[in-house]
Amino acid sequence: MDFSIITPCKSNDVKKLTALKNNLDQQSGVDFEWIIASNKTIDNFSDASFPIHIVNDSKDTVGSARNAAILNANGKYLVFIDVDDFLSFNVLKQAKTILDQNQNNAILDLNAYLTYEPENSFLEAQKQGKHYLDDLPKWGGRKIERPVNRQLKFNSKMINDLGIKNEKYSEWLKHPYSIYNQKDYFDHMKDELVVSGKIIPKQLFVDHNLKFDENNPLHSSVKLMLQVGQFTSHWLVLNDYAYILVRHNDPVNDPSLDQVVRPDRWEQWINACIVGYQSIHDPFIQHAFASYTIQKIHERFYKAVILHDSNIGNVQNTLKKLQNYLRLLSNRDFHSINILSQRILMEVKNGNFARAKYLMVSLIATRDAHKLVVNRGRGATRASYELLFKHLSVNPRVIIYESFLGRNYSDSPKYIYKYIQKHYPGKFLNVWVAANDQIKKDLKNEPNTIVVNRFGFKYMYYLATSKYQVFNMRQPKWFDKKNGTKFIETWHGTPLKHLVFDMDNVASATSLYKQIFYHQSRQWDYLVTANQFSANVFSHAFMYPKDHMLKSGYPRNDILNNPNRDRIARKIKIKLGIPLDKKVILYAPTWRDDQYFSAGNYKFQLKLDIAKLKRALGNDYVMVLRTHYFITNHLDTSSFGDFVYNESDYDDIAELYLISDLLITDYSSVFFDYSILKRPILYYVYDYSKYAGVLRGFYLNMEKDLPGPLLKTSDEVLNAIQNIDQIKDKYKDRYHQFNQRFSAWDDGHATERVVHAMLKNDPRIQN
């Protein structure tokens, strides 16, 4: 038996075994077994082409699970694979060739590639059998460490043509790897302490009685890997990535061991350091390990102590543990850090914890000040928030509003503001957040209103001291909500596409999206919902409790039920210069997740043949174009003359609804609100099959639930407009059901309900 693959598996992870089993099925040309260490009953995979053994472990820690598996292993080499990770195609065969050519105690590192998105490319390529493709998914490690170079692979034909006489070299070219001696390998210690993705000869375990630390639930491999380092003369590392190490992008529902929030995390890490350091006798490895741990303490520990990180429960106990560890080290182990940091550790070592903490504050402050200088002042306003403003008391008069990250004076925050201005004049100071000057112009003469620049000093001040926050998107992730304040999240649309915890991955947002979202949504006192459908979806998509939802309808839609809406529409048309005698088509397409220049920076190409529509409909219609704010490159529509009015920058889309006679959209949730008007809606979905399947899932069945036809070509759109009465008739019943489902709460009084809930216990109102 060549290999024993060892996988510890806790009960929550059993469902992941299938994917790994399918992955291992792809390994051919070698003899291997799979040993799963788990205390959960697992149905044997009867169709596997390799033996699978389930072993139980006594202590229910990762370390004990691996030790139990090793006792049952028959393979010459042990391969450590975690349950949510994967191997590249046929890597075991490659590994065997390499290991057989090298010394018996050599370790092979499969070269881990970190990702949050194995579904993208890697697993898809595997399913389609496209193993020759460069199928690495998006990098999930530190940006600075993102691999940029890929090894070129030489096949037999290429090697023959090269005419290389050195056979060993020719073989090496087919499966290139790098050899590190002990010094080189441990000089950059970090991944070396992780056992996942390593292949270790079983004989090494037998000869030296090596075991994982069963008492440490988080860092069981530190001691073992240090010992392995002692007894190994060579570390072999594959030049190409062959181990896909999957990080969990949903640390709330499915945290990895590294992500679980535990008050003893730092303590356990220090325990592992103590045990690990004491288990090794090689002075070089001791020093390398000590330097690595000191550096980690220097970089991360002080801040965790000062900010009362949730991974440090009892600071005194943790410092005591650290003291024990530092007493094992020699002075030269501290030389890699600066003098202030050395002093801190000396104080800890000597038991002067209070002094050490005081010095930690100084060091953190120095570090932050240095960052400000290096960044030429960038971050100063945020520093003022952290150091000063958030320690001030709350001003009960202040309400801070933000709409679309300060881009517009619009949406539900606008209507809440107007209601408060009208019904509670002078009671509050209203602070609007602006990312541009337009909002300042819009609110120039409004009483009791100030406009602040987003992320400026005033913004930081009012954010920190406001009693009420009214936002329609997420607040900054560093926002520290104070007790007694109220955060009203109005959100910005009925959900059509899968959100947050309902998404497997996001092609364009950051890898910590779910974690950050969860933290932010716990700060919302109220979440405004437009309809029962939204309330249901938000409860699982946001994991937000239903009893904190305001089942009110959207304040922004009250205008659509305004008894004077026709008059308002006329005024808006005049303001925009739209002829009063022509009907208006509103075209509001959305952005596509997969067309972007860089994270958050999207691009879009207009696919609707507007010239054709102009030729056919120009006498009776005009078009108002409204693209999604994510699409930052504004489209040039000047060639369409006076047929198209590009109002992509128009603040309030509800006003554009009012003036339009029909709506063309695709996957934008604008149609939920528009349907309140009961006017025709057409769906121009030219990329329907690609968009729905590959990108994000939908909450609705586009074919059955929408109150309008799905049109795939510009000709179909034109035809539908020209026969709009027939379309209206055809979709009458479905439209009615749609309204019942999505617009039942929009009776024109949503703002009133939201404001009353918001100001319910406010003494200024009750007086």
Place this chain on the structure above:
Amino acid sequence: MQFLINVLPNNHLTNHKLKLLIENIAYQNNSNVQLIIKKSFINHEMIDFLSHASLKIQIVNHYSDVSLDKDDSYYWINLKDNDCLLPSAIDQWQSVLCRHPSSELWLHSLKNEKSFNQQMNYLIKKADHAKRNTIQNLFYQHVQLKDLSLKQKLAISFGLQEYNILKDTDRFDFLSQSADMNLNQILFKCNLNTLQKFDPSKFTTILHLMLDHQEILSLQMPTVAISLMKLNRQMEWLNQVFTGMRDIGDANFLGSYHVFAANQIKNSLLILRNSKLNRSKKRKILDRIIQYNQKLPYIFRIKNISKMAMGRLTRFSNQLLSKKGL
């Protein structure tokens, strides 16, 4: 996958040069390659010679006449008649592009005018030290790598060969860092549509592809050996670079492109300086280069441009130039 090698004469194409180039390509032992030559570059004798060559060759009046199979994928590269492919070049390109199909592959090259040995020493020294040490310790324990023969060094370069995937704005940064990059080092994907719409012998084609696609690849070790362009070709190249600049609307790209264009000016000045033209002819060409230099934003312009082109100046030349504000 097919590779189309377009021959662009550096000066006058001769039978001898053509023969060498064809032999060089044939030696690659890869049947997925075709030579493209414009009829205007060759005479009757060459046509006769080419018809008996062991390589697939297309002689065309215009590039739009190149015959392509719509079901196959093609990559185009422009080589000068005195450029050549290093061993296993096409196989390496094929290996990369099969694994990672992309619109452009930028190649690292050796310079024909300098010692190959020295260039290889430099590249091997600069390569990833773990890989280099591995090769040294596994296969050449008793000899320093710099003391190996050129053939052995080229063999080592295969083991050190990597390709770099440059996405988004990284590809623009790469352009600005590629001081020596020119037309003969870029392999790009083409089809019938590309050949109809663009001239594949011009840099603007490559630029258009680069703007339109999110990603390019680059090889780290050389697969081609290229010669310096003759001065007239270099000026044509410079013209293409500055023509291309007009089409760039992306601010991120434009900044990097200015650096790239400035580097091309420096290269041109070097070629001008080393050319055997008389002073007045050099002056005329220098004036053209100065005009290009003026098109760059001030911070990117090359300073002391005349000195770089003309070498050490006499007092008289200094006075003349200072009158012109240079």
